Structures are given as structure tokens and as C-alpha cells.
Amino acid sequence: MLQSSKIILKKIKNKPEIAVILGSGLSNFFNSSEIKENIPYSKLPDFIKPTVKGHSGNLVTGIIAKKNVICMYGRSHIYEGNNPQDLKAPIRVLKDIGCKILIITNAAGSLNKKIKSGSLILIKDHINWSGFNPLIGPNEENYGPRFNDMSNAYNLQLRKKIQKVSKKSKIKLNEGIYAMYSGPNFETPAEINALKILGCDVVGMSTVPEVIIANHCGIKTLAISVVTNYAAGLSKKKLSHKETLSEAKKAEKNIIKLIKNFIIDYK
Numbered sequence: 001m002l003q004s005s006k007i008i009l010k011k012i013k014n015k016p017e018i019a020v021i022l023g024s025g026l027s028n029f030f031n032s033s034e035i036k037e038n039i040p041y042s043k044l045p046d047f048i049k050p051t052v053k054g055h056s057g058n059l060v061t062g063i064i065a066k067k068n069v070i071c072m073y074g075r076s077h078i079y080e081g082n083n084p085q086d087l088k089a090p091i092r093v094l095k096d097i098g099c100k101i102l103i104i105t106n107a108a109g110s111l112n113k114k115i116k117s118g119s120l121i122l123i124k125d126h127i128n129w130s131g132f133n134p135l136i137g138p139n140e141e142n143y144g145p146r147f148n149d150m151s152n153a154y155n156l157q158l159r160k161k162i163q164k165v166s167k168k169s170k171i172k173l174n175e176g177i178y179a180m181y182s183g184p185n186f187e188t189p190a191e192i193n194a195l196k197i198l199g200c201d202v203v204g205m206s207t208v209p210e211v212i213i214a215n216h217c218g219i220k221t222l223a224i225s226v227v228t229n230y231a232a233g234l235s236k237k238k239l240s241h242k243e244t245l246s247e248a249k250k251a252e253k254n255i256i257k258l259i260k261n262f263i264i265d266y267k
Contacts, residue, residue, distance in 0.1 A: 021075055059072055091217065111179075169257060171257065178223070228247035
């Protein structure tokens with residue numbers, strides 16, 4: 001068990017079953033009455049404090065519909081100069097403390113004119129365009145096998161459940177394939193064209209490492225992209241992180257409502 005896991009378990013009364021990772025611009029998951037503990041990443045030796053605006057770097061526990069939930073307010077990225085292997089620890093901490101389900105969110109660019117800013121895309125599969133894999137190096141058998149299967153990385157059963165929740169909540173949720181690009185620069189129009197040929201629908205700079213690690217250690221995973229812009233070449237508009245944050249904030253109400261309703265319905 002990792003040191004951060006021991007610290008967290010000493011602070012919380014009940015082990016969380018569900019974990020959520022908030023992406024760029026998303027910050028209002030728990031309301032004040034739901035929060036139980038708020039632990040800065042700086043107090044957890046296995047967590048790296050994010051350096052990117054829109055990622056506060058706090059681990060917050062709370063209760064939603066009598067269910068214990070833990071939420072990562074922000075994440076670290078490879079483009080910040082972090083070793084890909086260092087991204088393993090936070091997900092393995094979630095495993096250590098009892099999480100069975102992980103819901104990941106991110107801000108992403110659209111590769112399809114029909115997928116507009118503000119859309120929510122339920123990821124059904126990914127292409128790792130980053131050139132990195134967090135599992136490279138010696139395998140830790142206590143967390144998972146050397147060669148793990150990725151054919152159901154985005155759990156089909158959970159995807160079906162959240163689709164039903166989206167219909168009940170009257171929140172449009174389309175499925176798509178996510179491509180991860182390392183960043184920090186945005187993709188070129190030629191790169192976007194290549195990803196379109198490969199069948200991708202959205203592109204971003206996160207999520208894939210966490211999905212790989214969660215899948216390796218047996219955590220069932222859902223991932224949802226908030227579309228914040230058209231990718232390079234689909235619009236004359238210059239891409240910026242400022243736009244990413246502002247557009248993610250506009251969609252925040254819908255994605256938080258969807259996730260909370262999923263948690264409420266989950267049995």
C-alpha cells in the first residue's frame with residue numbers, strides 16, 4: 001500500500017467506492033453540504049501538484065445519495081515534465097482505499113463539425129498518440145498483470161448505465177473515440193486530419209494514462225469529454241487554453257448533473 005493511501009485512510013471514516021477525476025475548467029463537483037474531507041495534494045507524497053490553470057490539486061471526499069465518493073480536483077500531465085510512470089500512483093491510491101469505479105472527465109477538441117463546443121462525448125475507446133505508456137518499466141504484480149487486456153477499458157456495462165441516466169436527465173450524450181496527444185502545443189491541422197482518418201472523434205492531452213492504469217489494477221472506468229473547441233483546421237479561430245477553460249465552465253452544470261445522477265442511480 002502506498003504512503004498516501006495510509007494517510008487518506010486515517011482521515012476518512014468510510015472507504016469510497018466511486019472516484020471522479022475533474023478535467024480542465026471543472027471544479028464544482030461537491031456542494032458544501034456534501035464535503036467530508038479536503039486534502040491538498042501537497043499533503044500526499046504520491047501526488048504531484050498540477051501546474052496548469054484549472055487544476056487546483058485537492059483530493060476531496062464526500063457523500064452523494066448515501067454513497068461515499070472521492071474526487072480528484074485536477075490532475076498532472078506528461079507535458080508538465082512529469083515522468084509517465086509517476087502518473088500511476090494517484091490511481092493506485094484510489095485502488096488501495098477501496099474504489100471500484102472511476103469516472104474521468106476531460107476537456108477535448110472536436111474532430112467533427114457536427115460535434116460542437118459544449119457537447120458531452122462518452123468515450124468508448126482511445127488511440128494513444130502520445131508515445132508514452134505509464135506501465136513501461138518493472139511490473140508490480142500486486143496491482144495487475146504484466147500484459148493487461150484493454151478490450152473493455154471503457155466499461156461497456158457502465159457505459160450502458162450512464163446512457164440510460166443521460167436520457168432520464170435529458171442530457172445529450174454521444175459516444176466517440178478519443179485520441180491522446182502529448183501536448184503542450186495544440187495539434188497541427190495535418191495531425192488532426194490523420195486522426196480523423198484513424199476514426200477519432202475528439203482529441204486531448206490526458207485521460208489515457210489514467211485509463212491504462214485503472215484497467216491494469218481492476219478499476220472499472222468511464223470517461224467523458226467536454227468539447228471546448230474545434231480542433232486545428234476545422235475553424236479559423238486560434239486555439240487557446242483560456243478558451244478551453246471558459247467553454248468547459250459553460251458545460252460544467254450538465255456534466256456534473258450527469259455524473260451525480262449516475263452515482264445516485266448506481267447499485
